Amino acid sequence: MEIIINGDKILLPESVKTVSDLLSHFQLNNKIAIVEVNLNIINKQDYEITTLSNGDKVEIVHFVGGG
Amino acid sequence: MLKIGPYEFQSRLLLGTGKYPNFDIQKEAVEVSGTEILTFAVRRMNIFEPNQPNFLEKLDLKKYKLLPNTAGATTAEEAVRIARLAKASGLCDMIKVEVIGCPKTLLPDPVETLKAAAILLEEGFIVLPYTSDDVILAKRLQELGCHAIMPGASPIGSGQGIINPLNISLIIEQATVPVIVDAGIGSPADAALAMELGADGVLLNTAVAGAKNPVKMAKAMKLAIEAGRLGYEAGRIPKKRYATASSPMEGMSVV
Numbered sequence: 179m180e181i182i183i184n185g186d187k188i189l190l191p192e193s194v195k196t197v198s199d200l201l202s203h204f205q206l207n208n209k210i211a212i213v214e215v216n217l218n219i220i221n222k223q224d225y226e227i228t229t230l231s232n233g234d235k236v237e238i239v240h241f242v243g244g245g
Numbered sequence: 246m247l248k249i250g251p252y253e254f255q256s257r258l259l260l261g262t263g264k265y266p267n268f269d270i271q272k273e274a275v276e277v278s279g280t281e282i283l284t285f286a287v288r289r290m291n292i293f294e295p296n297q298p299n300f301l302e303k304l305d306l307k308k309y310k311l312l313p314n315t316a317g318a319t320t321a322e323e324a325v326r327i328a329r330l331a332k333a334s335g336l337c338d339m340i341k342v343e344v345i346g347c348p349k350t351l352l353p354d355p356v357e358t359l360k361a362a363a364i365l366l367e368e369g370f371i372v373l374p375y376t377s378d379d380v381i382l383a384k385r386l387q388e389l390g391c392h393a394i395m396p397g398a399s400p401i402g403s404g405q406g407i408i409n410p411l412n413i414s415l416i417i418e419q420a421t422v423p424v425i426v427d428a429g430i431g432s433p434a435d436a437a438l439a440m441e442l443g444a445d446g447v448l449l450n451t452a453v454a455g456a457k458n459p460v461k462m463a464k465a466m467k468l469a470i471e472a473g474r475l476g477y478e479a480g481r482i483p484k485k486r487y488a489t490a491s492s493p494m495e496g497m498s499v500v
Contacts, residue, residue, distance in 0.1 A: 183292060184289040184290070184292065185289075204292045204293070204295060205295040205296075206290070206292065206295050209290070209295065209299075210299070210301055210302065210334060210336070211290055212287075212330045212331075212333045212334050214330065217326075219329055219330060219333045221333065222335065237289065237330075238289070238290045238292055239287050239288060239289055239290060239330055240287070240288065240290045240299065240301075241285040241286070241287060241299070241301045241311070241313060241331075241334070242263075242285065242286050242287075242288045242299070242300075243261075243262040243263040243264065243265070243271075243285065243286065243300055244261060244262060244263045244284060244285050244286025244314055244316050244450075245261030245262075245263050245264075245284055245286075245314070245316075245401070245402075245428075245448075245449075245450030245451065
């Protein structure tokens with residue numbers, strides 16, 4: 179499936195079905211990250227039950243230095 | 246003691262986390278500053294570099310309260326979205342509302358700031374708006390229920406210090422919530438002046454991160470803020486036009 183992550187089109191293997199799979203795929207499971215799918219923020223406890231579909235717009239954000 | 250919403254802090258210095266030369270210097274500067282509140286920005290992650298170092302991961306998060314900002318937002322809607330993302334981390338419920346109205350001066354948009362603050366207060370955030378030094382706007386923000394007011398001393402990162410001490414002191418005089426002077430502080434003298442005017446705290450970033458020696462400057466800011474606060478509490482003498490002798494006039498005939 180192809181989804182848009184942080185503005186870029188990304189082709190994902192069949193095995194990636196949920197937000198949890200997506201984070202594992204990019205080795206981000208242990209990172210402090212926040213995930214938004216089609217403008218809806220996904221709570222951590224819902225990562226495993228939130229399925230992704232072709233064309234979904236996903237944002238993966240984190241905290242960076244700022245004032 | 247500085248009280249913001251339900252939280253209490255010993256330190257009156259709020260420190261930004263941007264633009265340090267490297268993480269080691271930054272970590273030392275943060276420790277030396279004695280700060281208990283660190284600001285952060287929310288940005289897209291580079292998903293292809295999962296092992297990229299992140300300053301947050303180097304911190305003992307039990308020691309600090311995180312104050313994410315909504316920097317990058319130019320509308321209330323964008324600010325609210327960033328604030329919700331920050332809160333979804335589960336690490337914080339304070340938010341520095343920052344809605345920029347002009348890319349050159351980085352001055353805040355008062356209308357959008359007010360709108361964003363109202364929505365976020367409704368949603369239960371602890372709201373600290375970065376605002377201009379407009380006295381009436383500060384009043385409106387505190388009437389909305391904001392937990393602190395953060396007027397800028399001068400444009401962000403400009404190091405110009407407090408351009409309008411009169412406005413800052415009027416904001417402090419009318420305040421029913423803490424006033425934290427945010428942005429534009431350049432030197433320890435600027436920070437001390439903010440505190441002598443009666444500010445409850447100072448938020449700065451570039452003044453430390455951009456100093457030749459950030460660690461020394463972090464210490465200097467800590468001391469300046471403590472000195473300024475003590476001076477404010479002690480109550481300075483009024484200014485007079487002419488001299489008044491410190492030595493007694495009695496017994497002058499020996500000369």
